[in-house]
Amino acid sequence: MTATTDFTHDPAAKSWVSGAADHPDFPVQNLPLAIFSTDDGRIRGGVAIGDYILCLPASAELLTGEARKAAEAADALHLNAMFAMGPAVVTELRHQLFRLLTDTSRQAELEKHLHRDDVTGLHVPFHVGDYTDFYTGIHHAENIGSLFRPDNPLLPNYKYVPIGYHGRSSSIRVSPAQVKRPSGQTKAPDAEAPSFGPSKRLDYELEMAIWIGQGNDLGEPIPVGEAESHIAGISILNDWSARDIQAWEYQPLGPFLAKNFHSTVSPWVVTLDALAPFRSAQPARPEGDPAPMDYLAHDTSAAAFDVQMEVFLSTAKMRAGGDAPHRLSTGPMTAMYWTAAQLVAHHSVGGCNMQTGDLLGTGTLSSGEDGGEGSLIELTRGGKQAIALPNGETRTFLEDGDEVIIRAYAEREGQPRIGLGECRGTVVG
Known part of the structure; x- marks a missing residue:
């Protein structure tokens, strides 16, 4: 069972993203994934943080190793390729995103990849074969x-x-x-x-x-x-x-x-x-x-x-x-x-x-x-x-x-x- 907690579950942890700390659904301890589109027509993978969506492919340059590969794989119409890489890779992506979103010294680098008003839609997160x-x-x-x-x-x-x-x-x-x-x-x-x-x-x-x-x-x-x-x-x-x-x-x-x-x-x-x-x-x-x-x-x-x-x-x-x-x-x-x-x-x-x-x-x-x-x-x-x-x-x-x-x-x-x-x-x- 994957019931082990780690630093990403620290109840005292706060994100520098405005409104995320007390968000009823999407505090930094959650970081759920989705496929979203923006007004420029791009459809990509993202992570919810407060009232915002962090674009994964755009943030890939700030990640390393397998986490970076996972973020790059989210430059797609579905999350299939990213999750096919395995649970350890998805966990590493979570860990690195958590660190970036709670480190105020990385705010300037990352906040340009946050989307809110220009999000035009969310999509079925996977290509569902069955x-x-x-x-x-x-x-x-x-x-x-x-x-x-x-x-x-x-x-x-x-x-x-x-x-x-x-x-x-x-x-x-x-x-x-x-x-x-x-x-x-x-x-x-x-x-x-x-x-x-x-x-x-x-x-x-x-x-x-x-x-x-x-x-x-x-x-x-x-x-x-x-x-x-x-x-x-x-x-x-x-x-x-x-x-x-x-x-x-x-x-x-x-x-x-x-x-x-x-x-x-x-x-x-x-x-x-x-x-x-x-x-x-x-x-x-x-x-x-x-x-x-x-x-x-x-x-x-x-x-x-x-x-x-x-x-x-x-x-x-x-x-x-x-x-x-x-x-x-x-x-x-x-x-x-x-x-x-x-x-x-x-x-x-x-x-x-x-x-x-x-x-x-x-x-x-x-x-x-x-x-x-x-x-x-x-x-x-x-x-x-x-x-x-x-x-x-x-x-x-x-x-x-x-x-x-x-x-x-x-x-x-x-x-x-x-x-x-x-x-x-x-x-x-």
Whole structure:
């Protein structure tokens, strides 16, 4: 496990960049990576520091050795080449950037490479060759299962094998995004035949994205004890779902059109190095649950990430009235039944070759308590109980003009809070 802290986690460290010291998301202890563009048309890799982005390729001349090579590799449309160099190289880049950003004697050299007002956009940080969405949120699985199988919410395989399906990488978009309402076949319970049209039960899913750094060769599985060295970092993920389309199509092969129309990711990749102070033990399995099979068994004393997530809804009427977004729910990333390392190990155990930039979704993460539901289908009990919003509107599922905002952060006493930014998407007809 890469849970070791070092000088880059010093809570007393401050950056000379204005506003970075008390920034709720991007203090110098974070340094998440992204792909950004400026008004001159350049698309390059960068690092967040406060309200600014430090251009990596432009700063390469101030770096040495492998860190310099990593920064030069970020002169690209994606971060794939940089993360393919391996975790030790990315760590060295973090170390050297931290020193530069906390050394006031280097301010004049570096601040000319900071961008703020001229940033015109952020992009999906990787070229995503493949996307797999898991189903690790056990409370979500129980909530969904209880809607359809009240006496047996979890299927027999759930606690033995990490469940997942292959999603559509071509429809992954970066926040903020417009999400076009999908159409497909649906079948009402009392109808003799299905009908075709726009989804009436459009939903969000509160998830986290796990990015693959270095991959593995075809036929050579990644051992669970080495899995985290293949993880580049994490972002926020909203895997939008058309529940009515899903209900009709998912048997026997699982989600298809209900999931392939759009998935939104936040632009910032928060590395495992940055998350080291926020590690926690994987929640203990309930008494009587089976132990993981040998290929999934590993030390879980620091295998979870103490990341808190929040989801907000802003309707068109709310925005027109100047109303703040309404928080629907909040929940922890520790709601995962399987660890990130177990997901990587299981995905590759049959010989699948993971590649740099592959995206693994955690699945919807619900807390198991009221107010911790990770989707509208849970919050509304399958659409039977409408949510009342502060301005008098109600919702069972998403309507055109609704904006879903997901935020995530890690916070612990004695440590500066670090954030993952936002994942925003607005539904359009």
